[in-house]
Amino acid sequence: MPETELSSVFREEETLARFAKTIAEQPLDVLEAKDLHQEYGRLSASYNHLLRQMMAMTRISDVSQTKLFRLQTELKAALSESKGANTRKTELLSVVAHDLKSPIATILAIVKLMELGDITPNEFPEAAGSIRETAERMIHLIDSLLASSALEMGKMNTDKKKQLFMPVLERVVKENRVRAAEKGQKIHLIVPEVSDGSFAPQLFFDANLLHQVLENLASNAVKYSPPGTEITVRVEETPDKMLRVSMQDQGQGLTDEDKSKLFGYFQRLSATPTGGESSHGVGLAITKRIIDLHEGTIWVESEYGNGATFIVELPLQHVV
Numbered sequence: 001m002p003e004t005e006l007s008s009v010f011r012e013e014e015t016l017a018r019f020a021k022t023i024a025e026q027p028l029d030v031l032e033a034k035d036l037h038q039e040y041g042r043l044s045a046s047y048n049h050l051l052r053q054m055m056a057m058t059r060i061s062d063v064s065q066t067k068l069f070r071l072q073t074e075l076k077a078a079l080s081e082s083k084g085a086n087t088r089k090t091e092l093l094s095v096v097a098h099d100l101k102s103p104i105a106t107i108l109a110i111v112k113l114m115e116l117g118d119i120t121p122n123e124f125p126e127a128a129g130s131i132r133e134t135a136e137r138m139i140h141l142i143d144s145l146l147a148s149s150a151l152e153m154g155k156m157n158t159d160k161k162k163q164l165f166m167p168v169l170e171r172v173v174k175e176n177r178v179r180a181a182e183k184g185q186k187i188h189l190i191v192p193e194v195s196d197g198s199f200a201p202q203l204f205f206d207a208n209l210l211h212q213v214l215e216n217l218a219s220n221a222v223k224y225s226p227p228g229t230e231i232t233v234r235v236e237e238t239p240d241k242m243l244r245v246s247m248q249d250q251g252q253g254l255t256d257e258d259k260s261k262l263f264g265y266f267q268r269l270s271a272t273p274t275g276g277e278s279s280h281g282v283g284l285a286i287t288k289r290i291i292d293l294h295e296g297t298i299w300v301e302s303e304y305g306n307g308a309t310f311i312v313e314l315p316l317q318h319v320v
Helices: 003-025 033-116 121-152 166-182 207-224 256-260 283-293
Strands: 161-164 186-190 202-205 230-237 242-248 297-302 308-315
Touching: 033 121, 166 186, 166 207, 166 230, 186 207, 202 207, 202 308, 207 230, 207 242, 207 283, 207 308, 283 297
Parallel strands: 186 230
Antiparallel strands: 161 202, 230 242, 242 308, 297 308
């Protein structure tokens, strides 16, 4: 409470006390009715003014307490967010130390064998291929970590515009069919039959970011499915004007515990890659946040031991 406001109240209180004392010290039979009425009027006015000042102080106090409560709430939230950021930073360092150390060691081992002459010139192409694949895994991990950092800080740049969706999905399916074939797997793309023969839904989206989402889901289906199994990608429009994309695999499925932490950063699930592929626990977290940026939803339907179906829904943009 500012001192000037307190001083004003104290002055009114002194005035009120002085008027009351003046009236109290004078016998009523000495005062004329006119004077008595005037004194009581002054006393009443002073009392009312003091009351207004006290009420104003109370209102100011209530506002101050409300502001203080809001500031305390914001401070607690900021402290909690800071604690969470520090935890994620520690996890990030752990992931980097673990997931980058192994491929770097692999590259150094190959280079050392080449230096010692244990790899013949005829084996150089195979060795170079191993180095390239290992380096690509490292770059993919670093890119994922940078993307997750940008999303967490709200600095992810997007280039969303109204465009056709199927070319992006078809490209992802085509790319992953090559990887699936290496494990004896097949990927089926199922789209609705339409009268003009072409299913061409339009969405308002960033093509690069949604490619990243679909690529992550498709590559996970290949990664966690046994050799010789099938993966089904299905696209359909829902009655509430959403485009639904589902990716169903015949892999290991997810436990209830897996589902509870599925879209968190650096989570290790019970399922393991079936072909020795790497996994760093960042992809699905990024996927969820990119879908959120597009005002969509993502969830999984799975029974442990019976595969998993990841489902994404995004708002359609119909031609008018």
